[in-house]
Amino acid sequence: MTFFSKIIGTGSYLPPKRVSNQELADQLAARGIETSDEWIVSRSGISARHYAEANVNSSDLGVEAAKRALEAAGLQANDIDLIILATSTPDFLGGFPSTACIVQNKLGITNGAAAVDVQAVCSGFIYAMAMADSMIKSGTHQKVLIIGAEVFSRILNFEDRTTCVLFGDGAGAIVMARSEEPGVLATKLHADGSQSHVLCVPGHVNGGVVAGSAFLYMDGQAVFKLAVTVLEKVANEALEIAGLTADQVDWLIPHQANIRIMQSTAKKLQLPMDKVVVTVDQHGNTSAASIPLALDAAIRDGRVKAGQIVMLEGVGGGFTWGAALVKM
Structure with a gap:
């Protein structure tokens, strides 16, 4: 039997604290x-970003987005058999227990659904989608909850204006769920560890001791050059x-990092x-959360419609x- 995977619900969440460029300046x-x-604005296209309060973690943001995605899909939390975050x-130093497991508990999922974190920085959501697609097509899972969640404000150096204003x-x-017709038409992943620096x-x-x-470090010029090259290639x-x-393609939804990268792509x-x-103008670079944030916004405001072809792509550390x- 041939299985396909399809997106059946989306959700997103931004913490209430909105910081405009002027406030940050x-x-x-x-x-x-x-x-x-x-x-x-001239360098990034960003006008504002949101910061989580000190007692709010990635799992808390992820839970809120997940609840909205489950509602849109018409599912209960225990219908999920795999979480990829x-x-x-x-949430925790060293990454364990995984934030996916923390989200599972906070959502009240008690059916033993598998839960795992993925670390591919700003490409993480695309990596997670590709994994979920493969697992659904293999027949091992039927309903997968995929989350991108970040509290990047915790790792920003506010003495470095070239990075702290961006995230x-x-x-x-x-x-994503098993479907009788194709939803995810293709995925392609890459990495180059020689550029890890x-x-x-x-x-x-x-x-x-640390x-x-x-703090986050970025060679902005190098990232820009790499991004505009690889995003075109992987899309093709x-x-x-x-x-x-x-x-x-009806819609291109790239990683929301920098408007100039998006325009070039x-x-x-x-x-x-x-x-x-x-x-990106409204929430800055939210790393692994940026693509699903943009997708959910475009679905809820009516731009992205059922049957349309959407290209999602990301690039990151x-x-x-x-x-x-x-195909939506």
Whole structure:
């Protein structure tokens, strides 16, 4: 028997604390760091971001997004038989127990559903989708909850204006289920560990103490050059696998990192910007959460409709990148 996988529900959640560029500029000025709304917008397209309160973790954001995705799918929590959660900011040091297990407990899932975290930074959600697609098609699972959840504000160096203005907190989720007709048409994943130094948190724990830096480091110019190259290539690879062409894509939903990267990718794929879903202006770079946040926003406001072809793609530290071509 042939199995297919399909997205049957989406959800997202942003913590209530919204910080505009001007508010952030004022906070940085108090530290002696100069920036402005114009400087941030011109370089990234970002106007605001959301920060979680100190007692709120990735699992808490993920649970809220998951509840909305389950509601949209018309499912109860115990209908889920697998949770895959993508995050670079897990609840616990060392990443265990997994944030996926914490989410399972907070959702009240008691059926023994498998739960696992995926770490591919900003590409994590695409990696998780590809894994879920394979597991559903193999027949081992029927209903998979995929979550991207991040509290990146915890690892930002607010003395470095080139990075601290770019990132925010949030979560997005989808439910993928076994289907009689194809939903996920193609996935393609890549990594290049030789570029691990261009985007990383270069610290580690030794004897209970952080050795090195616990703050995010990014070589912005190197990341930009890599991103615009690999996003075009992986999109075309996914199209080739599915036997489709770029002009058949109704919507491009890329990782929401930087508007200039998104514009460059669209141009290379010969897609107009009115076919690109952009939410980075409202929440900044939320890493693994950014793609499902944008997808959920576009579904709920009516842009993305059933039957349309959507290209999802991400790129992040590792260096990792990937794409998923989906029929909604």
